[in-house]
Amino acid sequence: MMKDTSFSVTPSAASRIAHLIATEPAPEKTIFRVAVLGGGCSGFQYHFDLTTDPIEADDLVIREAGATVVVDETSLDLVRGSVLDYSESLVGAAFEIKNPQAASGCGCGNSFSVKL
Numbered sequence: 001m002m003k004d005t006s007f008s009v010t011p012s013a014a015s016r017i018a019h020l021i022a023t024e025p026a027p028e029k030t031i032f033r034v035a036v037l038g039g040g041c042s043g044f045q046y047h048f049d050l051t052t053d054p055i056e057a058d059d060l061v062i063r064e065a066g067a068t069v070v071v072d073e074t075s076l077d078l079v080r081g082s083v084l085d086y087s088e089s090l091v092g093a094a095f096e097i098k099n100p101q102a103a104s105g106c107g108c109g110n111s112f113s114v115k116l
Contacts (some may be wrong), residue, residue: 006080007034009062009069013086013095018066021046026052034084034097036075043076046097 009017015062017032024030035047058073071079082099 007060007062007071007076008083009064009067010085012067012082014065014067014069016086016095017069020050021067024050031055031070034069034071034075034076035060035080046096 018109021027021030029052030050031052033049033051033053035049036044037047055070056062056072058092059075060071060073062069062071069084078101079097079099080101082097082101085096087094087096087100
């Protein structure tokens with residue numbers, strides 16, 4: 001497992017992820033995977049998944065407050081320096097990635113393009 005501090009998780013996000021993992025059928029095996037996929041309105045989109053798939057040797061693994069967050073090596077190139085946060089408001093609750101590499105995004109907050 002790769003050790004890296006180029007992607008971080010806020011206490012709010014870690015707490016929410018730990019809560020979600022605790023409700024899964026196999027919480028001891030469940031991870032929260034962050035990935036970047038092609039598509040969306042701006043070229044790339046963030047993808048969040050609770051999974052029991054194995055952690056790969058080149059994955060970045062962050063363990064904090066009962067949460068295990070995993071980012072694959074390819075996605076990490078596009079989210080390097082980013083912070084995963086979780087916020088609740090009157091209009092809803094959501095995970096959000098604050099990405100310094102994003103040149104633009106769309107209104108949904110889940111799609112972005114990168115600076116060239």
